[in-house]
Structures are given as structure tokens and as C-alpha cells.
Amino acid sequence: MTGAGRYAPSPSGDLHFGNLRTALIAWLFARHSGRSFLLRVEDIDTGRSSLESAHRQIEDLLTLGLTFDGDILYQSSRSEAYAAALEQLPVYECYCSRKDIQEASRAPHAIPGSYPGTCRLLSDAARAQRRADLAAQGRVPALRLRAETTSFTIHDFYRGAYTGDVDDFVLRRGGQEPGWAYNLAVVVDDGFQGVDQVVRGDDLLSSAPRQAYLASLLGLPVPAYSHVPLVLGPTGKRLAKRDGAVTLREMLVDHSVPDVVGRLATTLGYPGVDELSQLLEVFDPEELPRDEIIWHGN
Numbered sequence: 001m002t003g004a005g006r007y008a009p010s011p012s013g014d015l016h017f018g019n020l021r022t023a024l025i026a027w028l029f030a031r032h033s034g035r036s037f038l039l040r041v042e043d044i045d046t047g048r049s050s051l052e053s054a055h056r057q058i059e060d061l062l063t064l065g066l067t068f069d070g071d072i073l074y075q076s077s078r079s080e081a082y083a084a085a086l087e088q089l090p091v092y093e094c095y096c097s098r099k100d101i102q103e104a105s106r107a108p109h110a111i112p113g114s115y116p117g118t119c120r121l122l123s124d125a126a127r128a129q130r131r132a133d134l135a136a137q138g139r140v141p142a143l144r145l146r147a148e149t150t151s152f153t154i155h156d157f158y159r160g161a162y163t164g165d166v167d168d169f170v171l172r173r174g175g176q177e178p179g180w181a182y183n184l185a186v187v188v189d190d191g192f193q194g195v196d197q198v199v200r201g202d203d204l205l206s207s208a209p210r211q212a213y214l215a216s217l218l219g220l221p222v223p224a225y226s227h228v229p230l231v232l233g234p235t236g237k238r239l240a241k242r243d244g245a246v247t248l249r250e251m252l253v254d255h256s257v258p259d260v261v262g263r264l265a266t267t268l269g270y271p272g273v274d275e276l277s278q279l280l281e282v283f284d285p286e287e288l289p290r291d292e293i294i295w296h297g298n
């Protein structure tokens, strides 16, 4: 096998129908293209993640019949690798609070959602002052990438060429509980694990240009991206626990595993298929429905 795909859930709750659909599509893409398929537990956000939740998610994926290769990688064990990557990157300290950033990004020429660069050009004296002010509140500065571009183009299997904003995004979060930022961890780990195929929800499409740019700065290959529509709840927002019995565990109270696989397969355009091996035989990434899937209850 050459190359690898992956599923990289954040362990902050049981997997629901939408998560399972994304995991299944990632598995199908990898297996269909002869790649290995890896699992990565994205537990850098220690406040929201738990090992128990990770174990339950892994159990759920195995219950569904998804198979993984190699060892499971836990981001909580990867601090040294993230620190080593940070050493290679041009960074600067940022002392802004969320409120500072919101206010600055309301300025007439600001790009919505992008960091306006407030701390990029501070003098050493100003930095020392702000660092001391933060320290007095028990906080540390964030570290941001000193980006040399404002946009980057990736290629997405479904969207084609996609150009998105690149700002001076955070690599290490500051505050009272500093921690690694998702964009750094995901890029370092995809590189480390040899992931060359990223299949995930299209809520992350707008992050892909930043991640691809970061990969290029770190000398890592940029993976092939496929962003797929999320499953939406009845109100049109992304499916969530409040939408009813949406987790695999809840679904399995009244339904069998083949029922759930069948329901997933139907959303992929293959009604009547209720086994993963069969699904893999018929799966064609080109045929995947491009529209959002609406959940109509269990």
C-alpha cells in the first residue's frame, strides 16, 4: 500500500450519524485508492477531550466495521513534535484578547475572520510591556505565524481549485491555559503519519489553504483534499445531539448495524447496500451526492 488516508475525530462525545458518514467516506476513499487508513485522536484540547470518549469513538468505528492500519496516534502525546515544528517557522507573540481582535477586524478594510496583524510590527519594548501586562494576569501570549502571503490555493476533489485567505493564524494558543493550535497539529501529524489524502467535512474547507501553506513552509507534501457535505439537522444547522437519537449507540437501541450501514449507504447514493465490503465494491467518489444530507429522525 502506498499513501494513507485518515479519520481524525476530536474525542468530545459519542460519534453521531454525521460523524460516521464522514468517517465512512474517508475509509471508502482510502480503501478504494489502495491506501492505508489511519486513526488519529485529536485530543489537544484537553478541556473538551477525554480518553473515555476516545475509547468509545474507537469502539463505535469498529462496531460499524471500519478497519484501521497501524497505531492510533494521540495528539496529546505529540507536544515535542509540535514544538520542533514551531522552531522551524517564523512566528511572533500576540497579546490580543478575543475582544481586541473583534474590534480591530471591524475596521473598514479588515478581512472578516482574519487576524488584522495588530501585534506583527510591535517594537521589542512594546512587546516586553505587553508580555508583562499579560503575565500579571496569569496569562501567556499566543504565537502566530508570520505569514508571507494572504491567500493560498488548494485542489479539492469536489470543488476543484479553491483559493482561501491565509492570515497570521495561531500556532500556539495563549491565555491562562496555553496549548497547541489545531492548524499546527493537523499539519505536523498528517506529515508524520504519511497522510496524502485528507477527506473530511466541508466545514474545514476554509482551513485547508492555511494548512496547505503551513505544510509547504515545513517542507511537507500537501495532501489531496476532498471536503464532503455535512449532515444537517432538521433546522438546517449541522447535526447535533439535540436533534434526537443521533449517536450510533442511540441508533443501535432500535436498529441493527446493517440497518445503520444501509442508512449511511443510502445517503451515499447506494440504497440497498448494507455491508461495508459490498459498499467498497460499488463506491465511486465521482458519484457521491454533492448536496447537504438532512437528518429526518431515527
Ligand code: GLU
Residues within 6 Å of the ligand: 007, 008, 009, 010, 042, 186, 199, 200, 204
Ligand atoms: N478533529 C477535527 C474534527 O473533529 C477534524 C480535523 C481534520 O479532519 O482535519 O472536526
